[in-house]
Structures are given as C-alpha cells and as structure tokens.
Amino acid sequence: xxxxxxxxxxxxxxxxxxxxxxxxxGPDSAVVLYLARREGYRVDALTFDYxxxxxxxxxxxxxxxRLAGAEWARFDLSGMKELYxxxxxxxxxxxxxxxxxxxxxxxxxxxGIMIAIAVAYADSIGxxxxxxxxxxxxxxxxxxxxxxxxxxxxxAARTGTDKNIRIKAPLxxxxxxxxxxxxxxxxxxxxxxxxxxxxxxxxxxxCESCLNRKRAFGEAGMSDPTVYSE
Amino acid sequence: xxxxxxxxxxxxxxxxxxxxxxxxxGPDSAVVLYLARREGYRVDALTFDYxxxxxxxxxxxxxxxRLAGAEWARFDLSGMKELYxxxxxxxxxxxxxxxxxxxxxxxxxxxGIMIAIAVAYADSIGxxxxxxxxxxxxxxxxxxxxxxxxxxxxxAARTGTDKNIRIKAPLxxxxxxxxxxxxxxxxxxxxxxxxxxxxxxxxxxxCESCLNRKRAFGEAGMSDPTVYSE
Numbered sequence: 001x002x003x004x005x006x007x008x009x010x011x012x013x014x015x016x017x018x019x020x021x022x023x024x025x026g027p028d029s030a031v032v033l034y035l036a037r038r039e040g041y042r043v044d045a046l047t048f049d050y051x052x053x054x055x056x057x058x059x060x061x062x063x064x065x066r067l068a069g070a071e072w073a074r075f076d077l078s079g080m081k082e083l084y085x086x087x088x089x090x091x092x093x094x095x096x097x098x099x100x101x102x103x104x105x106x107x108x109x110x111x112g113i114m115i116a117i118a119v120a121y122a123d124s125i126g127x128x129x130x131x132x133x134x135x136x137x138x139x140x141x142x143x144x145x146x147x148x149x150x151x152x153x154x155x156a157a158r159t160g161t162d163k164n165i166r167i168k169a170p171l172x173x174x175x176x177x178x179x180x181x182x183x184x185x186x187x188x189x190x191x192x193x194x195x196x197x198x199x200x201x202x203x204x205x206x207c208e209s210c211l212n213r214k215r216a217f218g219e220a221g222m223s224d225p226t227v228y229s230e
Numbered sequence: 231x232x233x234x235x236x237x238x239x240x241x242x243x244x245x246x247x248x249x250x251x252x253x254x255x256g257p258d259s260a261v262v263l264y265l266a267r268r269e270g271y272r273v274d275a276l277t278f279d280y281x282x283x284x285x286x287x288x289x290x291x292x293x294x295x296r297l298a299g300a301e302w303a304r305f306d307l308s309g310m311k312e313l314y315x316x317x318x319x320x321x322x323x324x325x326x327x328x329x330x331x332x333x334x335x336x337x338x339x340x341x342g343i344m345i346a347i348a349v350a351y352a353d354s355i356g357x358x359x360x361x362x363x364x365x366x367x368x369x370x371x372x373x374x375x376x377x378x379x380x381x382x383x384x385x386a387a388r389t390g391t392d393k394n395i396r397i398k399a400p401l402x403x404x405x406x407x408x409x410x411x412x413x414x415x416x417x418x419x420x421x422x423x424x425x426x427x428x429x430x431x432x433x434x435x436x437c438e439s440c441l442n443r444k445r446a447f448g449e450a451g452m453s454d455p456t457v458y459s460e
Contacts, residue, residue, distance in 0.1 A: 046313075073313055079306035083276075083351060109350040112390045116339065116346035121313060123338040144390035152386040159382045160342045160374035 008182055010131070010170040013040035018127035020118045021045045021070070025061035027193045027213070028133035028171060031179050033068050034186040035170055036131055043070035044125065048114050050107070051078030056201055057194040064192055075117060080107055111144035112153065115167060119157045122165050130157075135171040135179050147172060176212065177219035184222060191225040202229045238412055240361070240400040243270035248357035250348045251275045251300070255291035257423045257443070258363035258401060261409050263298050264416040265400055266361055273300035274355065278344050280337070281308030286431055287424040294422050305347060310337055341374035342383065345397060349387045352395050360387075365401040365409050377402060406442065407449035414452060421455035432459045 008031075013019070019041040023029045036043050045068075047061040058074060065072035084107070107113070111132060118130045134145035143149060147169075154167040171179050183190060195213040196203040203210050205228030217224035238261075243249070249271040253259045266273050275298075277291040288304060295302035314337070337343070341362060348360045364375035373379060377399075384397040401409050413420060425443040426433040433440050435458030447454035 075313055076306075076309035079309075080347075080350075083303055083305055083347075084354065107350050108353040109346065109387070109390050112386065113343075113346045113350055116343045117310075117313075120310075120337050120339040120343055124314065143392045146389065149386065149389040152382070152389045156342065156379065156382040156386040157339070159376070159379040160339050162373045 008035055008170045008174060010035055010039050010168060013042075014128075015040075016042065017129070018042045018044065018122075018125060019129040019131055020122045020125075020127050022114050022118055022130070022132040023047050023061045023065060023072075024133070025057040025059075025064065025194045026133070027183065027188070027190055027195065027216075028135050028176075028179055029061075030064050030133075030188050030190070030193045031183040031186065032131050032133045032170060033064060033070060034183065034188045036129075037068050037070065038186055041129070043068065044121070044127065045070045045072045046114075046118055046121065047072070047074045048077050048117075049074055051076075051081040056196075056199075060192050060194040064189070067189060067192065077113070080113075109144055111142070111149075115153055115157075119161065119165055119167075123161045123163060127165070129166045129168055131168050131170065133171055134169040136173060136175045139172070145169070145172070176216035180216055180220040180222055184220075191227075195226075200229070202227050204228070205230050238265055238400045238404060240265055240269050240398060243272075244358075245270075246272065247359070248272045248274065248352075248355060249359040249361055250352045250355075250357050252344050252348055252360070252362040253277050253291045253295060253302070254363070255287040255289075255294065255424045256363070257413065257418075257420055257425065257446075258365050258406075258409055260294050260363075260418050260420070260423045261413040261416065262361050262363045262400060263294060263300060264413065264418045266359075267298050267300065268416055271359065273298065274351070274357065275300045275302045276344075276348055276351065277302065277304045278307050278347075279304055281306075281311040286426075286429075290422050290424040294419070297419060297422065307343070310343075339374055341372070341379075345383055345387075349391065349395055349397075353391045353393060357395070359396045359398055361398050361400065363401055364399040366403060366405045369402070375399070375402070406446035410446055410450040410452055414450075421457075425456075430459070432457050434458070435460050 019036050021033050021036055021043050023045040045065040062072050122130050138145035150167050150169050157165045195209045197207040197209045198204045203226050249266050251263050251273050253275040275295040292302050352360050368375035380397050380399050387395045425439045427437040427439045428434045433456050
C-alpha cells in the first residue's frame with residue numbers, strides 16, 4: 001500500500017454503514033469523499049454555502065458527489081454573513097476581509113459549526129461517521145483543524161446525541177502534496193475541484209489559494225489539470 | 231437570596247464583559263437573558279429561525295432583547311428544513327413530525343448547532359460566555375441539555391478557538407416552575423414570551439407546550455399573563 005494511503009486513516013465500512021462528508025468542492029474534501037467511497041461507506045455529502053461561494057464551487061461539489069456515487073445536499077448558511085454584517089463592532093480589518101480575501105467570510109470555529117450540523121444529520125439518518133478534510137497545513141492557522149479539537153468534538157457529539165458518532169479528519173497528518181498524491185491513487189477528478197478565492201468561471205491563478213494549488217501539484221510531481229485565467 | 235436565584239449559577243460579569251445568549255422567545259431563555267443582564271453582562275441575543283417559527287415568537291425575542299437592553303440578531307437556519315426535506319430516507323414518523331407537532335422540526339443535537347454558532351460569534355466579538363436556557367425537564371428528553379454535554383462542548387469550544395469561552399446553562403438544575411419564580415424576581419415580562427407550537431397571534435392553549443406553560447404558572451403560584459385563544 002502506498003505511503004500516502006497508509007497515513008490517511010479511515011477504517012473500512014461495515015456493510016451498509018453510512019458517513020456524512022463535509023464537501024467544499026476543494027481538492028482536500030474531494031479526496032475525503034473518494035476515500036470514504038473506497039472504504040465502502042454509503043456517503044451523504046454536505047456542502048455549506050456561506051453566501052459568498054462562487055457558483056463554480058457549488059457546481060464542483062455537486063458534480064464530485066455525483067461522480068463518486070454519493071448523495072449531495074447544499075446547506076444554506078448565509079445567515080452567518082448577515083450576522084457578521086450586523087455586528088457593528090466588527091471592522092473589515094478584524095474580520096480579515098481585506099484585499100483579495102474580501103469575498104471570504106472568516107468565521108472562527110467554522111469547522112465546529114459545520115461538524116455540529118453534520119452530526120445532527122448523521123444522527124437523523126443513522127450515519128456512524130462524520131468526515132471533514134482538514135489537513136496538516138490547516139492546523140497552523142485554524143485550531144478547529146487539530147487533533148485535540150477533533151477528539152473533543154467527538155466527545156461533545158457523543159454526550160449530545162447519546163450515540164457513538166465518530167468524527168474523522170483522515171488527512172490531518174498529510175501535507176497538501178501528499179493529499180493530492182492520495183487523491184490520484186483514488187481517482188479523484190481534480191479538474192472538477194475548486195480552490196480560487198475569486199468568483200468567475202475559471203481559477204484566477206493569482207490569489208493565495210490558486211498559488212497554493214499550483215505549488216502543491218508541482219511538489220506532488222503531478223500535472224495540474226486546472227484551467228487558469230492567466 | 232431566594233432559593234431559585236441561588237440555584238441559577240452565573241458568576242457576575244467583569245466590567246465590560248460580554249455574553250452571547252441564545253434566545254428563542256420562550257420563557258426559559260428569557261429568564262437567562264434577564265439573569266445575564268442582572269449579573270452585569272453586555273448581551274448579544276441570538277434567535278435561531280429554523281423556518282418554522284411563528285412570527286409572534288420572533289417578535290417576542292426581539293422585544294425581550296430590547297426591554298432587557300441587549301443587542302439582538304436573528305439567525306436564519308432554514309437551511310436545516312431544506313436538508314431534512316431533501317432526506318428521502320426520513321419519514322415524518324421518524325422525525326416525530328406528527329399531529330400538532332407537524333410544524334416543529336425535531337433536529338437532534340439542535341443545541342449543539344446553536345451553541346457552535348454562538349461560540350463562533352462570541353469569539354468574533356470578544357464575548358467570554360455563551361448562555362442557553364436548558365432546564366431540568368429538558369434533560370430527560372434531550373442529551374444536549376445535560377451537564378455532561380455542556381462540559382464536553384466547552385472543551386470542544388476551547389480547543390477549537392484557542393480561547394476560554396465558557397458555556398453556561400444556568401437553569402439546568404431548575405424545574406419549570408422554579409424557572410418562572412426566578413424570572414419573576416428578575417422582572418421578566420412573561421407576557422412577551424412565546425410557548426405555543428402552533429402559528430397564530432395568540433397561544434392556542436391546547437398544544438402540549440401551552441399545557442406545560444399553564445401548569446408551570448400554576449405550580450409556581452403565579453398568575454399567568456398569557457392570552458390564550460381558548
């Protein structure tokens with residue numbers, strides 16, 4: 001078994017076992033989706049829309065789910081944007097909404113929110129597992145992408161549902177290029193994933209997220225299937 | 231100090247200390263709101279709308295916040311309803327959506343979701359504390375109204391934000407009539423609170439929630455200010 005796979009921990013599904021995958025339409029969550037399918041889970045993919053997503057990103061998520069043979073639902077969280085807009089004490093600066101990130105709403109505990117909704121849904125449909133795509137480099141910036149948070153939230157889910165719903169971040173010890181290599185092994189159609197912070201129908205090729213994407217494909221020694229505007 | 235107050239634990243605020251109160255518009259969360267104000271917190275009240283609330287309930291929450299001198303925001307969670315509507319595997323029966331409860335969406339881990347959003351907001355605005363109105367009789371039905379869940383979620387919030395945001399359910403050891411007595415001491419305008427499961431401009435007086443409300447006022451030996459349809 002290749003190294004990249006061995007590091008992405010996810011136990012094989014029992015017959016009929018279901019998982020909820022938080023699917024942004026980006027490369028990382030796409031890899032998680034394909035990993036869950038490879039391990040035999042029946043998957044319900046959830047895409048959270050904070051009201052700022054490019055239509056392209058939503059479209060990618062929906063198409064990825066279809067290609068992977070998963071159910072797909074979009075969850076409208078645009079209430080988040082309204083809440084923060086209403087908070088007069090907050091400035092654009094405090095929100096980190098400057099420059100090319102202006103369209104991105106930086107919400108602390110964002111994974112906490114998405115996982116809470118995914119846990120509720122998992123409980124309702126009888127899914128055993130909630131999966132999200134935090135990977136190694138996320139941990140430096142976001143506390144809710146670290147192992148300690150995953151374990152603590154799993155306990156909150158257990159006590160708050162009386163069920164043993166597992167929370168898994170199978171990419172948490174992998175860096176970006178390793179995630180891409182794993183995706184390649186799993187047959188992830190990376191052309192159908194979205195990274196760009198800007199709107200539009202093509203990746204801009206210049207924002208930080210596009211630059212990270214290009215760099216990761218380079219480091220992985222893989223050809224980048226992305227069509228960039230420039 | 232009266233017994234009811236001694237049991238509702240909430241430490242006094244430091245100067246300028248902020249709290250986020252989850253405010254449904256019902257009597258319990260109204261008491262939490264007034265308790266937080268009495269203890270000196272600057273309060274941001276959040277009302278979550280799953281898309282099924284009576285306008286009356288939203289109006290009550292907004293007016294309660296104004297009367298208590300708190301900021302108020304409505305958070306649109308109607309995406310929840312869409313998600314469950316889309317889940318073809320779910321039947322009305324499995325959702326508990328039968329008879330007069332048909333308009334109520336029963337979402338497991340519902341407090342988990344609301345608290346997660348409140349924690350994110352608390353982190354953004356620099357609030358130290360998130361408060362919600364779980365009381366003693368809720369614990370029997372809802373695991374996310376129990377002390378174990380509160381403590382576990384507080385740990386998830388701490389690890390997921392790198393801040394010591396406290397989660398408090400100050401009514402958790404009080405029964406409904408004791409909550410009402412405490413509210414009376416705090417000057418809560420119960421006439422401005424909403425309990426009825428049905429829509430409309432007045433409480434129906436017949437649904438389970440109206441019957442519980444009537445009974446609690448009776449047990450508390452308080453006059454019930456509610457205008458019932460019958």
